[in-house]
Amino acid sequence: MGFVLPDIAIENRLMSQAASGNKTAIEEIYNQYFPSIYRFIRLHIDDEQQAEDIASDVFIKFMDTVGTFRGPHQSLRGWLFKVARNEVNHHYGKIRRFPMTALEEWLQEPDLESDDLETQFIRSVTVERTREALKMLARDQQEVLILRFAEALDLQTTAEVMGKSISAIKSLQFRAVDTLRRILGEQKKHG
Amino acid sequence: MANQEFVEALNDCIDRLTEGQNIEDCTQQYPQFAHRLDSMLQTGVLVRRATANQVEVHNAQQSVRLRLQQHQRRKQADNRFRRILATGAIAASIVVGLITMTAQNALPGDGLYSIKLFSENVRGGLDPAYGSGPLSEQRRLKEIQRLLALRRTAEVNFEGAVQMQNGTAWRIADVDVQVSPSISSVAVALGDQVAVRGTTTATGILIAQEITLLVAQPQPTASNTPTFTITPSPTPTSTRLPAKPVITIQPTKAAPLLPVTKSPTPSPSNVQPTASPHDNSPETSRPASTPSGNPGEDHSSGNNKPPDS
Numbered sequence: 184m185g186f187v188l189p190d191i192a193i194e195n196r197l198m199s200q201a202a203s204g205n206k207t208a209i210e211e212i213y214n215q216y217f218p219s220i221y222r223f224i225r226l227h228i229d230d231e232q233q234a235e236d237i238a239s240d241v242f243i244k245f246m247d248t249v250g251t252f253r254g255p256h257q258s259l260r261g262w263l264f265k266v267a268r269n270e271v272n273h274h275y276g277k278i279r280r281f282p283m284t285a286l287e288e289w290l291q292e293p294d295l296e297s298d299d300l301e302t303q304f305i306r307s308v309t310v311e312r313t314r315e316a317l318k319m320l321a322r323d324q325q326e327v328l329i330l331r332f333a334e335a336l337d338l339q340t341t342a343e344v345m346g347k348s349i350s351a352i353k354s355l356q357f358r359a360v361d362t363l364r365r366i367l368g369e370q371k372k373h374g
Numbered sequence: 375m376a377n378q379e380f381v382e383a384l385n386d387c388i389d390r391l392t393e394g395q396n397i398e399d400c401t402q403q404y405p406q407f408a409h410r411l412d413s414m415l416q417t418g419v420l421v422r423r424a425t426a427n428q429v430e431v432h433n434a435q436q437s438v439r440l441r442l443q444q445h446q447r448r449k450q451a452d453n454r455f456r457r458i459l460a461t462g463a464i465a466a467s468i469v470v471g472l473i474t475m476t477a478q479n480a481l482p483g484d485g486l487y488s489i490k491l492f493s494e495n496v497r498g499g500l501d502p503a504y505g506s507g508p509l510s511e512q513r514r515l516k517e518i519q520r521l522l523a524l525r526r527t528a529e530v531n532f533e534g535a536v537q538m539q540n541g542t543a544w545r546i547a548d549v550d551v552q553v554s555p556s557i558s559s560v561a562v563a564l565g566d567q568v569a570v571r572g573t574t575t576a577t578g579i580l581i582a583q584e585i586t587l588l589v590a591q592p593q594p595t596a597s598n599t600p601t602f603t604i605t606p607s608p609t610p611t612s613t614r615l616p617a618k619p620v621i622t623i624q625p626t627k628a629a630p631l632l633p634v635t636k637s638p639t640p641s642p643s644n645v646q647p648t649a650s651p652h653d654n655s656p657e658t659s660r661p662a663s664t665p666s667g668n669p670g671e672d673h674s675s676g677n678n679k680p681p682d683s
Contacts, residue, residue, distance in 0.1 A: 213439070213442070214435075217431075217434075217435045217438065218431045218435065221426065221431055221434050221435070221438075222425040222426050222431065225425065225426040225430075226424070226425060226426075231430065231434070234426075234434065235434045235437055235438055238434065238438055239438045239441045239442065242438065242442055243441075243442065243445050246442065246445070246446065246449075247449070310423055310424050313420045313421065313423060313424035314424045317421065317424060328418065328421045329421060329425075331388050331392075331418070332388065332391070332418040332419065332421040332422050333421050333422045333424075333425050335391075335392035336392075337389065337392065338385065338389065353381050353382070353384075353385045354381060356384070356385065356388065357380070357381045357384055357385075360384065360414045360415075360417050360418050361414065363417050363418075363420075363421075364413060364414055364417040367417065367420075
């Protein structure tokens with residue numbers, strides 16, 4: 184699967200070293216976690232430059248707060264994703280809604296009889312169509328899919344990042360995958 | 375219920391995927407949901423494919439790395455500046471502390487004396503009892519005693535009660551004061567609280583340049599010996615006093631306030647019989663006619679006050 188985030192034991196060691204001012208550990212954390220954080224941001228932000236700005240803000244915040252009470256203490260990846268999420272929120276503003284395509288126009292009841300065909304189709308879906316479909320999801324559905332599938336965060340960390348309970352995350356990820364599957368199925372019909 | 379089971383199965387499969395298993399491994403664990411799970415997990419895997427490509431991520435990482443390095447340099451420069459600032463502040467505090475400590479031994483006329491007074495004012499702001507009143511006066515008096523002992527010349531100010539008046543030699547608050555004959559002052563009697571402005575000299579004496587009456591001491595003779603002011607026959611000499619201001623003390627005019635020293639060998643002719651009880655004690659040197667101590671009061675009824683001669 185090629186997941187890039189390090190093991191929790193390695194993460195804890197790096198975080199401990201970084202907290203005591205070890206520059207090599209900070210550099211290692213940047214190398215290990217930047218791709219995941221950037222991808223997470225990039226799925227929310229269309230503009231590459233803006234995504235870079237936000238990713239930069241996340242790591243500046245990390246460098247400025249590591250070793251302090253405002254910095255990460257328990258889960259480094261949880262802290263980084265949480266900050267990234269907040270920065271994305273800040274980017275869009277609290278009132279302004281996340282950019283979304285009108286989901287209702289796409290969705291109809293799923294055609295359960297054509298599951299095998301649907302699976303075959305899904306395997307052939309392009310990256311662009313997946314991104315398009317992702318943007319039709321509610322924001323928390325987008326996030327749970329990105330965190331669980333794209334960044335391979337465990338259930339506990341995902342719950343912490345999103346500020347929800349574990350059972351809420353289980354339900355949310357089910358609805359998110361199901362909705363994405365139906366959207367892609369509709370795209371197939373329309374395509 | 376079946377839906378809840380499926381939710382749990384899906385979650386388990388996502389966990390297995392994050393641990394490196396593949397979709398087939400997972401669906402085999404849940405044969406009753408195999409088709410549906412396969413479809414949903416394939417959909418989930420698409421999300422990973424939809425993320426930014428490696429080249430874009432790599433370029434962004436290099437770009438952000440440069441920004442972070444710049445930020446780090448700025449932060450280090452700020453930290454250096456803060457360290458310099460903090461070091462300067464600590465050094466300044468130490469210097470100020472040392473100067474203030476040294477100033478505590480300063481005497482009037484010393485360069486650091488104003489710092490001593492300033493630090494006392496600051497401390498007095500926190501502790502009013504320290505800043506004013508008897509404690510403050512005691513400090514001033516000790517300074518004067520030291521100046522006199524060291525035979526140093528300096529201008530001094532202090533307050534205290536008049537304890538002795540012997541011609542030009544007075545004692546005020548345990549300090550011997552040489553009262554210049556030329557100074558002007560309000561009428562002062564023993565026991566009065568006065569403010570003294572003077573100069574210590576290299577010969578170890580304090581010469582008063584100005585004495586100001588602060589609080590007049592109520593005269594005990596007014597209540598103890600009321601008959602002295604009532605029984606004597608009134609004399610018509612009262613017209614002499616209004617012409618003489620009681621506020622100023624000239625050496626020759628101050629003599630009535632100092633009957634003991636002014637007339638060490640009184641002749642029977644210039645001593646009133648009614649005043650004789652006072653002659654043995656300097657404590658009663660103030661005319662009995664001014665029991666209130668008001669300097670502006672008419673002294674005409676004071677038969678016990680000998681006329682100048």
